[in-house]
Amino acid sequence: MTTxxxxxxxRRDHLLRIIQRVRRPDRAQMEALSQRxxxxxxxxxxxxxxxxxxxxxxxxxxxxTQRYAQDISNLLVTGPYLYGDAGQKAVSAAVIDEExxxxxxxxxxxxxxxxxxxxxxxxxxHPKAVxxxxxxxxxxxxxxxxxxxxxxxRYKKAGVPLYFEGGTHLPYGEYPLRPELAATxxxxxxxxxxxxxxxxxxxxxxxxxxxxxGVAKGACYSLALEVFQxxxxxxxxxxxxxxxxxxxxxxxxxxxxxxxxxTNEDGxxxxxxxxxxxxxxxxxxxxxxxxxxxxxxxxxQVPVVSLMEGSDDKDIPDLIKNRVVFYGGxxxxxQDKTYTPVNGLLPSVYVHAMALDNLITFRGKPEQNVITAxxxxxxxxxxxMMAIIPVILILALIHMRRMRRKRARSGIxxxxxxxxxxxxxTIETVWHYFAFALALGIGLLLxxxxxxxxxxxxxxxxxxxxxxxxxxxxxxxxxxxxLHHVAGGVADDPA
Amino acid sequence: MYHHGIAVAIAAxxxxxxxxxxxxxxxxxxxxxxxxxQARTPEVDLFNDAAGTQKAMTLEAxxxxxxxxxxxxxxxxxxxVQMNGAKYWVPPHMVKYRFAGKLxxxxxxxxxxxNQEKAGATxxxxxxxxxxxAH
Numbered sequence: 249m250t251t252x253x254x255x256x257x258x259r260r261d262h263l264l265r266i267i268q269r270v271r272r273p274d275r276a277q278m279e280a281l282s283q284r285x286x287x288x289x290x291x292x293x294x295x296x297x298x299x300x301x302x303x304x305x306x307x308x309x310x311x312x313t314q315r316y317a318q319d320i321s322n323l324l325v326t327g328p329y330l331y332g333d334a335g336q337k338a339v340s341a342a343v344i345d346e347e348x349x350x351x352x353x354x355x356x357x358x359x360x361x362x363x364x365x366x367x368x369x370x371x372x373x374h375p376k377a378v379x380x381x382x383x384x385x386x387x388x389x390x391x392x393x394x395x396x397x398x399x400x401x402r403y404k405k406a407g408v409p410l411y412f413e414g415g416t417h418l419p420y421g422e423y424p425l426r427p428e429l430a431a432t433x434x435x436x437x438x439x440x441x442x443x444x445x446x447x448x449x450x451x452x453x454x455x456x457x458x459x460x461x462g463v464a465k466g467a468c469y470s471l472a473l474e475v476f477q478x479x480x481x482x483x484x485x486x487x488x489x490x491x492x493x494x495x496x497x498x499x500x501x502x503x504x505x506x507x508x509x510x511t512n513e514d515g516x517x518x519x520x521x522x523x524x525x526x527x528x529x530x531x532x533x534x535x536x537x538x539x540x541x542x543x544x545x546x547x548x549q550v551p552v553v554s555l556m557e558g559s560d561d562k563d564i565p566d567l568i569k570n571r572v573v574f575y576g577g578x579x580x581x582x583q584d585k586t587y588t589p590v591n592g593l594l595p596s597v598y599v600h601a602m603a604l605d606n607l608i609t610f611r612g613k614p615e616q617n618v619i620t621a622x623x624x625x626x627x628x629x630x631x632x633m634m635a636i637i638p639v640i641l642i643l644a645l646i647h648m649r650r651m652r653r654k655r656a657r658s659g660i661x662x663x664x665x666x667x668x669x670x671x672x673x674t675i676e677t678v679w680h681y682f683a684f685a686l687a688l689g690i691g692l693l694l695x696x697x698x699x700x701x702x703x704x705x706x707x708x709x710x711x712x713x714x715x716x717x718x719x720x721x722x723x724x725x726x727x728x729x730x731l732h733h734v735a736g737g738v739a740d741d742p743a
Numbered sequence: 744m745y746h747h748g749i750a751v752a753i754a755a756x757x758x759x760x761x762x763x764x765x766x767x768x769x770x771x772x773x774x775x776x777x778x779x780x781q782a783r784t785p786e787v788d789l790f791n792d793a794a795g796t797q798k799a800m801t802l803e804a805x806x807x808x809x810x811x812x813x814x815x816x817x818x819x820x821x822x823x824v825q826m827n828g829a830k831y832w833v834p835p836h837m838v839k840y841r842f843a844g845k846l847x848x849x850x851x852x853x854x855x856x857x858n859q860e861k862a863g864a865t866x867x868x869x870x871x872x873x874x875x876x877a878h
Contacts, residue, residue: 347851353818361795362819369836372784392796395788402786508851517852543853554849557820558783558835585861593861 280739282729318703327498335605361392373568381576472603490618493701520544683716777813793817
């Protein structure tokens with residue numbers, strides 16, 4: 249029988265020993281215990297490290313990795329080599345720019361009649377649909393307003409869908425579109441563009457709903473998705489959640505190269521066609537990304553001046569007929585430009601055009617930042633955690649086998665020191681590449697099977713290589729050795 | 744047989760002359776100078792001013808007279824045509840027209856760096872617009 253006092257003393261001694269081991273651990277015991285790390289502990293340690301990295305986003309590292317990888321992927325791989333041109337052949341943009349204003353001697357802002365003139369000229373070439381990327385919010389007095397109302401009627405008569413955009417951040421009571429225009433029944437769409445660190449990399453799936461009187465309740469698709477759903481009924485739009493991850497094409501439309509040129513900093517002119525070889529592109533993408541960016545947009549631009557003068561240019565019908573045409577502006581000081589990963593600053597109308605281009609090219613299954621499977625939507629971070637589990641299990645298993653072999657080998661001097669050194673270094677290198685390939689394989693599987701974008705699985709690759717490095721230096725083993733030692737564990741055969 | 748041959752020849756002549764007249768009408772070969780040959784869009788808007796603020800009328804394509812002389816052109820590309828003694832302005836995309844001269848090529852140049860910088864200012868819009876409700 250032990251008394252309460254004796255029990256108390258024993259507990260206190262036990263605690264003191266723990267504190268002593270915490271402060272002055274026995275190195276030999278720890279090293280011996282670390283050799284006996286259990287498989288589950290290795291997995292838990294790696295999982296915890298991965299969770300901190302992915303879920304908690306320390307120092308913004310997670311986000312930065314994702315977005316940097318997305319940009320590099322767009323510039324190096326998907327943009328120039330993998331992204332199809334189905335969307336490019338189906339989307340174009342008629343853009344009013346400063347040169348058009350100067351040539352036509354029509355200062356900004358244009359009257360509604362002038363816009364009606366452009367829309368009428370577009371209609372002549374039978375577009376699939378036209379999206380007006382100007383906000384007609386202000387009720388400014390303009391006697392030509394009926395001309396635009398008449399033009400909307402002409403579109404209806406011709407059976408060509410005409411879309412307007414509604415203001416989204418307006419004071420209470422302000423109409424998203426002039427009531428006279430909204431009363432025609434023209435569709436009003438939400439033009440919101442999400443920017444991430446000032447760069448357009450994603451696109452909203454849902455947007456505000458508008459009726460003729462203003463903002464309506466309920467959920468509507470965003471601009472590009474609404475247009476896609478209406479104009480491409482042959483492609484069933486998958487139920488989308490989260491956001492679209494934009495893939496930016498880099499090869500400018502061949503029509504653009506015919507009439508748009510680029511002036512270099514030294515004053516020389518060059519074509520819009522970007523002739524950068526794969527090796528040079530690879531080098532520049534990492535060391536001088538702006539040099540790989542092409543200021544010419546991916547989607548075709550309709551020359552507005554030629555359009556308005558009724559030119560017989562045979563390219564104009566090609567650029568409009570059976571295409572969805574975005575009608576927008578690129579005007580100095582109008583603040584409607586957005587930075588893109590592959591072109592630098594572009595008129596924002598091209599962001600909508602690119603989103604629609606993605607939807608057409610991927611046939612209604614764009615790349616996303618979420619996984620939707622079996623009716624459930626999993627956000628990006630949990631999806632990445634799930635993706636890294638098999639990597640952890642496999643890496644930990646191989647690590648355990650390596651440890652076992654090492655234990656069995658210890659004490660037996662089979663080979664020379666040089667051989668052992670070379671062997672260890674080789675294993676290190678192969679080990680890192682193995683982790684890299686394993687994660688890359690899983691990432692690609694996610695991309696192909698469930699449409700998770702590069703940005704949202706690339707961190708799995710980075711973290712996997714980090715985990716491999718952790719295993720090489722024996723972090724889980726050392727941690728186990730220390731914790732087990734502190735808890736009072738004793739090695740069977742301390743080294 | 745002989746009469747039959749003459750009838751065929753006459754018919755062929757009539758058909759060919761009809762086609763020729765039609766082609767001549769389409770190209771307005773006999774007209775000199777700048778000319779609006781025919782309507783291009785289903786409806787043609789005619790304006791009283793070059794800016795296109797006052798619409799005079801809208802004509803159906805069939806009612807737009809062929810080979811209408813173009814008497815002027817404004818910087819915004821609107822064409823001045825003379826119809827029934829009156830002068831109107833018509834948007835050029837609405838008619839098929841022929842110019843004696845050559846139209847300048849439309850080109851665009853992007854200065855490198857313009858895709859890296861944006862104006863840190865807001866464009867002043869509508870300074871000249873009268874205030875709503877003011878007369």
